[in-house]
Amino acid sequence: MFPFSFEWIWDMDHVVFMGGLWYALTILGIGMTYCIIKAAIDACRGNDEHHH
């Protein structure tokens, strides 16, 4: 549910509940985007200095 949905109400319950969901999803999304972009750049540069 987003603030532009018809059933959205600007109250603390909606902000905390849905805010928590977006917060978690944003962290996961940004984290994975960073990893994928960095991996693409590293692969293009042929950077192979790390071993795990």
Next chain:
Amino acid sequence: MDSALIPRGVKRCPLWQFLLFISVVGAVLLWGVYAMLLCWIKGLNQTNMNDYYGFAIWIWADLAVIAVGGGAFFTGLLTYIFGKDELKSIINYAVLIGFICYSSALLILAYDIGQPLRGWFIFWHANVHSMLTEVAFCLSCYFGVLTIEFIPLILENRQIDRVPFFHHLSHNMHEIMAVFAATGVFLSFFHQGSLGGVAGVLFGRPFAFREGILIWPWTFFLFTWSAAACGPCFTILITKITETVTRKKLVKDSAIELLAKISGWMILTYIIAKTADTWYWATVTAPSMGQTLMDFYSNNPLYGIWILFAEIVICGFVPAAILITKKGRKNSVALWIAVILAVVGVCINRWVMVLQVMAVPVMSFDYWAMYFPSWQEIATTILPVAYGIILVGLAHRYLPVFPDESELNPIETLPAEEEETVEPPVDLEQELKPAEA
């Protein structure tokens, strides 16, 4: 045949043996899938749910796998946030077990809602006053976290790791794993807690109802605490079972002992809190509602007072006493007993908080309602177990789940054999070309 996919420096059973094993477990899986399809196609009339039991047996299984799957978030917290490097020997397996538990939990919810195509309603038309909405949010997001934690392990497969992009992706994900692990801890705290909260706020069910802080009943905190305490015991138990089946040592003793020690202290503190909660509920909360302790226990086979004793003493204080002592942790038999009791204990807790809650009569005309699940419920409850065994089998065979396995089980091979095992198939083909010519 599949040797090019097997991690370097480890030995696996022949492919035919592995496929035979997968086939046997796969047959059980198909039985569960058939029952699941019956529930989806024909509806929840395939279960024995009734006016007393609004939860099928699989809801207990759902809560139990979520509780024992708590080993993933707690081991992740200890490894990535508190820097307990000894646990790197077992963290991959903890993540795998967590992934299996949480995917199973979501699968169970998919057939529990009866109409999985409308599963997204809970996100879009969210009831922001419901603890179950919080559970659905956190459970789904945490499954995302576990998937992210599991992906690098898949990418480290010998053949996949040869692709530069996947190799770098795996490395980059490892680098920021602490961020994902911290998010996982945040999500786990809330969904484990809210599952307990669901029971605790049922003021019409005096067996479950508890007081607490603000909107959170004590069960909220006890559920999170018990999952963090007993989840690692499940990780140890599955590790020990895997070691027994494969007849190999897969994880260093230091990792098992550290996890067992932390788990032991967590169980001890949890069970003291649980005892205090039970005492207060039995002497203050329940009497204030006109009930006595023995109103909640009967002489029927399932819900006698023995179940309370089993949960708190036998499956609480006993494993805690074993695990907090060095002698107990180092004794293999005692360790087995302790982790089994701890896992059984948390499963009993979820059992009583789901099923006994509904069995206890609350109206003057009510009676103790017994419940026996239909075969479809049993099959769909066993389904995640079969799925988990298959996934563990595949991961153990093809992924470097146990980083110390090759060190703990050195293989003595002739140089020629070693070359044959180590060389990737592409190189072998290249080597064969001159001979073919």
